[in-house]
Amino acid sequence: MGSWNTFPRSVRELTEWLYGADARSFADMAAHMDPMPSVTPDGASFPLVRPESEWRAELNPDEYHVLREAGTERPFVGEYTDTKTVGTYACRACGADLFTSETKFDSHCGWPSFWSPLAGEAIIEIEDRSLGMRRVEVRCANCGSHLGHVFEGEQYGNPVDLRYCINSISLTLSPSALPQE
Numbered sequence: 001m002g003s004w005n006t007f008p009r010s011v012r013e014l015t016e017w018l019y020g021a022d023a024r025s026f027a028d029m030a031a032h033m034d035p036m037p038s039v040t041p042d043g044a045s046f047p048l049v050r051p052e053s054e055w056r057a058e059l060n061p062d063e064y065h066v067l068r069e070a071g072t073e074r075p076f077v078g079e080y081t082d083t084k085t086v087g088t089y090a091c092r093a094c095g096a097d098l099f100t101s102e103t104k105f106d107s108h109c110g111w112p113s114f115w116s117p118l119a120g121e122a123i124i125e126i127e128d129r130s131l132g133m134r135r136v137e138v139r140c141a142n143c144g145s146h147l148g149h150v151f152e153g154e155q156y157g158n159p160v161d162l163r164y165c166i167n168s169i170s171l172t173l174s175p176s177a178l179p180q181e
């Protein structure tokens with residue numbers, strides 16, 4: 001684990017707050033207060049709509065909790081946190097391509113971070129007021145599954161000053177067939 005002193009203040013405070021003694025109950029409470037909507041903010045249906053019973057049967061319990069109940073995996077434990085492999089990251093629920101290794105960067109925040117999605121229409125962003133904070137949630141535009149959140153203005157030095165903070169467990173990496181750099 002890197003030095004906590006180098007973390008953006010807001011992320012550190014968020015992490016401590018989320019993963020304190022009551023983290024589990026807060027997360028559960030938030031999930032129940034703010035169930036996964038079946039429509040986009042525009043009121044349209046997601047292109048892929050499946051009964052929750054099917055998602056529950058297909059995904060393992062941890063995947064289901066993050067993807068379909070908008071949970072958050074613990075920091076620094078996700079399989080793609082520090083991954084440098086060249087390739088494409090797809091939605092672990094539906095397989096839609098979402099991010100590429102080209103925009104992945106070292107945020108030291110404990111979750112995979114990208115400064116841009118693969119394409120603007122690959123994801124949708126929804127204002128999230130759960131847990132008493134205003135954040136912008138990121139979901140798969142194809143199936144509506146929860147991916148993470150996007151933060152702006154943290155001055156990581158990337159071209160657009162954005163950080164898509166995405167749960168590893170929401171993604172599946174397909175390594176590129178091209179030679180690794």
Ligand SMILES: [Zn+2]
Nearest residue numbers: 091094140143
């Ligand atoms: Zn999806």
